[in-house]
Amino acid sequence: MTVQLVTASDAESQRAQEVVADVPTGLFIDGEWCDAASGKTHDVVNPATEQVIATIADGGPEDARRAIEAAAAAQRDWGRTAPRERSEILRRAYDLIMERQDDLALVMTSEMGKPVAEAKGEVAYAAEFLRWFSEEAVRIGGDMMLSGDGLTRIFVSRQPIGPCVLVTPWNFPLAMATRKIGPAIAAGCTMVFKPAHLTPLSSFALVDILVEAGLPAGVLNVVCSSDAGSVVEPWMSSGLARKVSFTGSTAVGVKLLEQASQHVMRSSMELGGNAPFIVCEDADLDKAVDGLMIAKMRNMGEACTAANRIFVHRSVHDALADKLAERMGALSVGDGLAEGVQVGPLIEPKALDKVVKLVTDAVDRGAEVRCGGDRPKGAGYFYPPTVLTGVDPGSALMEQEIFGPVAPLIPYDTDDEVVELANATPWGLMGYVYTESLERAFRLGEAIETGMVGLNTGLVSNPAAPFGGVKASGLGREGGKLGIEEFLEVKYLAAPRT
Template sequence: MTTTHPTPRVVEDVPKQLLIGGRLQDAAGGRTFPVDNPATGESLCEVADAGPDDGRRAAEAAAAAQESWAATAPRARSEILRRAYEIIIARTDDLALLMTLEMGKPLAEARGEVAYAAEFFRWFSEEAVRIEGGFAPSPDGRSRHLIMRRPVGPCLLVTPWNFPLAMGTRKIGPAVAAGCTMVLKPAPQTPLCTLALAGILTEAGLPDGVLNVVTTTDAGALVEPMLRGGLVRKLSFTGSTQVGRILLAQCADTVVRTSMELGGNAPLIVFDDADLDTAVEGAMVAKMRNMGEACTAANRIFVHSSVADDFASRLAARMSALTVGPGTEPGTNVGPLIDAAGRDKVDRLVRDAVDRGAKVLTGGELPDGEGYFYPPTVLARVPRDAGLTGTEIFGPVAALFTFEDEDEVVRAANDTEWGLVSYLFTRDLDRALRVGERLETGMVGLNTGLVSNPAAPFGGVKQSGIGREGGRVGIDEFLEYKYLAIPAPGQ
């Protein structure tokens, strides 16, 4: 018999409508869609299901607000972000519970994401008042060059489900700081955190029309007309490389500026001189953050053959000790995957690897019962032709490979279309610098499994993306250069 759980207060308190031009409103035709709890499979609530007409109205609202918002003083924009940061911190427990309910991660990890998400608002509140230009004479002395930075204009922000609060603040923060208006489309699995965030920004004083939120189950029908319609001047997208390619093609017609944070296939390399305690701890962080549902997750773990068995046994012991269950229950380390499709994909990849000769050290079997759970799994002796070597696993599965020398492992690590992040464990500084420079990724974790930080530029190379989010350069993605030529006195 299925148990029906009452709707938690944090879900009831979140608006379920679209936010367009400062007004909450139903989708055209009154369409809605359910938001499910992945720990139970039950529906938490229904939210508005926007269509193309709703998207058009949201883009028009953002365009209408752009001129006045761009003229707002940088300090005013800064203070709105700072107030929003403080509100988020004050509501950490409610936001964490909301996140756990709609996407599954354990409460302790959700609280960590709330802090991480808030920090983007604090960081960009400080960057808002540091937008600089320049002034210089021309080489021939006949003119003066005045260089200023201006907001790129109305932006379309598309965020994923795996970090539903942080991916919103990582895009909204620099857009607000730069003076851009926005239309934000969250993933259909996790719209509630975005709707709650929009309410917080309104409370913090963000003017009507600056942020518009459209929730939908048909992203293609909503997004393409906006990109081709001429009102949107910037797209910031986080999601799969496959979808990113489609969006880049759609942006070409009107030459929409793009930022893309796409897929990853992160290698984690453990050399023979590594501190194995540090390496195992780093692998746990790099692999198990968000149940492995992260583009930064260690997808391929390469361990030198001389320490491979020791590392594998230690990692398997740590993984098997994790507690799997609903993220709301105390002591849970690993929550459910996002949905049935995500869990089935992980199971298929594991079965494929085992069929090809991989050895299961722990996990590897679908559990019975409700929810989309998958056990922490360690696979040793994974063959290089297994499907998971070229696919984002997006689940709690550690795939171990062995190597003999540095050149071999660098070639294997770089043998992928993606290049987001890599991880490197060694006590040899020369090797760390040498290998770190050779790895074809936008970020490298040296003796650590965590690279994400609002104060650092996040992004990849190759087919892992275009541009950077966070750090001093994060605001540049939302600014254009404008140059004024001024005749020199007497010319």
């Protein structure tokens, strides 16, 4: 069945254009918006219409050098600011984001496609990182004790690590920015920040809000570029940056770790995922489908936490497949600016081509399409919600992140078998388990090799919780009490006891 795409009305499109027109389009260095030194620009395209919505400055090595030098120059004074001052800047920024939630959602939908209702959810989620770290800023602790022999007083404090390199992806353009910027500000670190060139406008709007909230010049410097390496490599090799925090692919993360090793930089890496979603024979299938709709369809499946491999006990496989296909097949697809749309476009042609190839490969290997599976005609990078059953374990989508609205179902027979299947991947970011047995939930949850597990829930991300993975999915944690620790150094002072 061919999906009928929903288009935005003239009024909906016009309102979004007006909001986008107010967003800055330059580089932000040492407190000033400016053009790229080369004069180059880059177009930002709405993936639902394939129309250019903004033209932004396209930074390069010279801009990167100026930005890291500005961050380094501002570090001494910023690192000495009172924790309460940093806290109040973050809290004011939180309030401003929430006041502008509707407009920020329109900006986000225009540049990356997710439905406005979902974009508003991300805006609130992003703002919550600023509120959370505003509270953590005044709780940076230390310790004091006597040595075992009683001769030395031991004082332990925490200090800002110094200028930080922050690099964020396109799929959650506001939340990924605040998840890194929030703790850096709270800890007293200055920053150079490269948002994704596909979705820079949400980050630019955030910069304006932080400046309005009182963030001093030089603390946050932003250089967007269509050639990420031309900007990030000079930062990494400068000798001025002391920390890198990156969210993106494992391949790029490995390169950044190699560069970080040259200056022994602290590194936080939130990398790729290949999340297993396990539905046990005793699971409540309605709840499991509800959870799957969140874990699979959030952000059109373009999330590193997305349910990628759905393992369903053979005794309930067919029943769950029927329920899931009915739910996913009923979703409204179209321009995220249009009222009632539930599934927007993928981010770019390359992403769409990848999903098409993965589904084609699975079908060629014998998979059955229960819903979706055909790319709609017309403008926009759309792919319909798709459910596949009878997926061959050798299919490419079992080994790669799908990053699209495709749900492959694989039957299993025993708990031991499904644990082995779930762990048969180099990635280990997210996993999900649905069962009505508390004992089984904890047993499977502990056996899955991931940094996070959702037990009877499809939504795990929370600013109060430590987000991160194991194996090839990354290093360090973002959010929660651990999030600010990534931006702090421990200092030990010893004093003789006289």
